Amino acid sequence: MKSLIQKLVETIGPSGYEAPIREVIRAEVAPYADLVQVDALGSLIVRKGKSAKNGRKIMLAAHMDEIGVVVTHVDENGFARFSNLGGVSPRTCYGGRVRFLNGAQGVIGSDRMEDLTKMPTLEQLFIDLGASNSKDTRVRTGDVAAFERPFVDLGSRMVSKAMDDRIGVAILIEALRQLKDTPHQLFFVFSVQEEVGVRGATAAAYGIDPDLGLAVDVTGVGDTPKARKMDVGLGKGPAIKVRDGGMLADPRVVDWMVKAAEKAHLPYQMEVLEGGSTDARAIQLTRAGVPAGCLSVPCRYVHSPSEMVDTGDVQNSVRLLLELLSHPVEF
Amino acid sequence: MTDIPNLLKQLISTSGLSGHETPVRQLIEEAWKPLTHELTFSRLGSLHGLCCGAGAPPRPSILISAHMDAIGLMVTGIADGFLRLTSVGGIDARILPGQLVTVHGRQDLPGVIVSLPERLLPPHLRGQAIPLEYMLVDTGLLPERVKRLVRVGDLVSFAQQPFETAAETMVGHTMDNRASVAALTHCLSELKKQTHAWDVWAVASVQEEVTLGGAFTSTYQLRPNLAIAVDVTFASSPGSPSHRTYPMGEGPTLVMGPNIHPVLFKTLKETAERLEIPYSMETAPRHTGTDAYAMQIVAEGIPCMVIGIPLRYMHTPVEMVAIKDITRAGRLMAEFIAGLDADFMSRLTWDD
Known part of the structure; x- marks a missing residue:
């Protein structure tokens, strides 16, 4: 699975510009799908199985977009000012590297800060593409880039700039591959534009009109030195979302997940996240409402170029998903 | 005739935090059963009560909504048998220390919210209101027992x-928005006494305090021609800004703003004046903070109205409302609905 993860996290695909990552995912899922479609917003939707008598129509969502930047202005010396696509913090930008969709690369520098104890704003940062004037610069206003940082395998832990949410993508792909038999009709949605307001899942959920929804995404942790108080940590199993900043998970879905984890003797943790949200929010509010929840992968340093997850948590997430999807839903 | 003070007492004594409304929904079901022709649930748990109109089918319909979910707290962690907390909905942490709560674990447990003694707080927090993360619930149980009975994600209610x-005012937590559920119930019992041409969907909606989730989804499912949200609004009290608060006990508020269809506002206002029901005018230049904000933009769009019940000390455990304002709001809605004829929609224009 690690080589799949590496391939996924090292493919570019900022919000709204998911074409490269979509093609990589399409190649991975095609052999296992009953039907592969791309919807009007660009989400990749894989249908699998027919609903048996006791089966449901279940939408599974992992977003394939990643946070990135967009050029707002290139000055006469070739320096590019930029804005954010999704939750990019200036804190993690300085000295970072970006790669544009056209292959151009650059590094992020900063205006001189009068007060070095203060953090620059995004407006005070720029991308240096190594050009000496605007004519040599390979980018112009509107060009889009993602952060550049190689995948690192630390053994029991893995690090990448795009674990959010390519790790969810990898878990869905792996579950699709390993799934032998399901009473459900499943829609594996690799959604677009999650980082700019769960927009891809909103449209996909409307189109699919599922009975039940489950997102697979990362969540924050409280297990680093002097961290915020949060009862989720790396290596303690997949997290079952009770709530986040944007939704309250359906209590029936939470129970379903807890029981499945216990039945399969898998470690799990209950997640109460105080900020942020996932595709599950969009699914829950679709049409006349859909019971929805989220299987979360604990992740350190979310939205930084070095997002860290635990390999065991990832494997147990696949196992939990398989347990959930292989049996009828009892509520 | 429903005994409103008694119903309201029961309503606020029954738990039903956002996303977990089942206990209170069962109580509302009981109250609405004799007043409606049909009761159903949405997939998210909102209660839909239908009162069929007397007009010829296909009949237009109006949705009247009051959210039944309550604000409260949730367990985020367990430290030596004490529970750490986060809020569900908007909670003012200043009023929490000393509050009695119920922890909904594997069984309901009484508890009290406590804060660290001043000398144990980080220096920058001394001498001021303490943030929620420095408060705990003490259930008085030994740590081992707490571990068995409580887990992260469990709810804590007032x-x-x-x-x-x-x-004739009532005080308690969760008057926001069980007072409006009581108003809807009063409206339904008033409607029973008269004929109305339109179908009426009474909705006790879920998750208003977090996502307006019940309002979005039930309105999509029921597709009414019109919708009214009833919710509490700020009542005046010493020091409150007079342009943003409304007198308690002097009638409901009729809300005006971009969330409201002006013809609906005008018709409700005329109805109130005809019946000599006192009211205040409330302006909402942006978000009304009610179900109507969601209902207005569902599907092809729904003309909306908001009726407010003035309430003092919002989002505290001592919210205060006047019983009279509740029955007035209920009666006003009933009379408005009884006056809706088959041609009302054709008069609901933007031209004049």
């Missing part, structure tokens, strides 16, 4: 007992 004052 346990303050309701009481009636000498002036």
Whole structure:
């Protein structure tokens, strides 16, 4: 699975510009799908199985977009000012590297800060593409880039700039591959534009009109030195979302997940996240409402170029998903 | 005739935090059963009560909504048998220390919210209101027992007992928005006494305090021609800004703003004046903070109205409302609905 993860996290695909990552995912899922479609917003939707008598129509969502930047202005010396696509913090930008969709690369520098104890704003940062004037610069206003940082395998832990949410993508792909038999009709949605307001899942959920929804995404942790108080940590199993900043998970879905984890003797943790949200929010509010929840992968340093997850948590997430999807839903 | 003070007491004594409304929904079901022709649930748990109109089918319909979910707290962690907390909905942490609560674990447990003694707080927090992360619930149980009975994600609700004052006002937690559920119930019993041409969907909606989720989804499912949200609004009290608060006990508020269809506002206002029901005018230049904000933009769009019940000390365990304002809001809606004829929609224009 690690080589799949590496391939996924090292493919570019900022919000709204998911074409490269979509093609990589399409190649991975095609052999296992009953039907592969791309919807009007660009989400990749894989249908699998027919609903048996006791089966449901279940939408599974992992977003394939990643946070990135967009050029707002290139000055006469070739320096590019930029804005954010999704939750990019200036804190993690300085000295970072970006790669544009056209292959151009650059590094992020900063205006001189009068007060070095203060953090620059995004407006005070720029991308240096190594050009000496605007004519040599390979980018112009509107060009889009993602952060550049190689995948690192630390053994029991893995690090990448795009674990959010390519790790969810990898878990869905792996579950699709390993799934032998399901009473459900499943829609594996690799959604677009999650980082700019769960927009891809909103449209996909409307189109699919599922009975039940489950997102697979990362969540924050409280297990680093002097961290915020949060009862989720790396290596303690997949997290079952009770709530986040944007939704309250359906209590029936939470129970379903807890029981499945216990039945399969898998470690799990209950997640109460105080900020942020996932595709599950969009699914829950679709049409006349859909019971929805989220299987979360604990992740350190979310939205930084070095997002860290635990390999065991990832494997147990696949196992939990398989347990959930292989049996009828009892509520 | 429903006994409104008694119903309201029961409503606020029954738990039903956002996303977990089942206990209170069962109580509302009981109250609405004799008043409606049909009761159903949405997939998210909102209660839909239908009162069929007397007009010829296909009949237009109006949705009247009051959210039944309550604000409260949630367990985020367990430290030596004490529970750490986060809020569900908007909670003012300043009023929490000393509050009695119920922890909904594997069984309901009484508890009290406590804060660290001043000398144990980080220096920058001394001498001021303490943030929620420095508060805990003490259930008095030994750590081992707490571990068995409580887990992260369990709900904590307020346990303050309701009481009636000498002036026919009632005090308690969760008057926001069970007072409006009571108003809807009063409306339904008034409607029973008269004929109405339109179908009426009474909705006790879920998750208003977090996502307006019940309002979005039930309105999509029921596709009414019109919708009214009833919710509490700020009542005046000493020091409150007079342009943003409304007198308690002097009638409901009729809300005006971009969330409201002006013809609906005008018709409700005329109805109130005809019946000599007192009211205040409330302006909402942006978000009304009610179900109507969601209902207005569902599907092809729904003309909306908002009726407010003035309430003092919002989002505290001592929210205060006047019983009279509740029955007035209920009666006003009933009379408005009874006056809706087959041609009302054709008069609901933007031209004049």
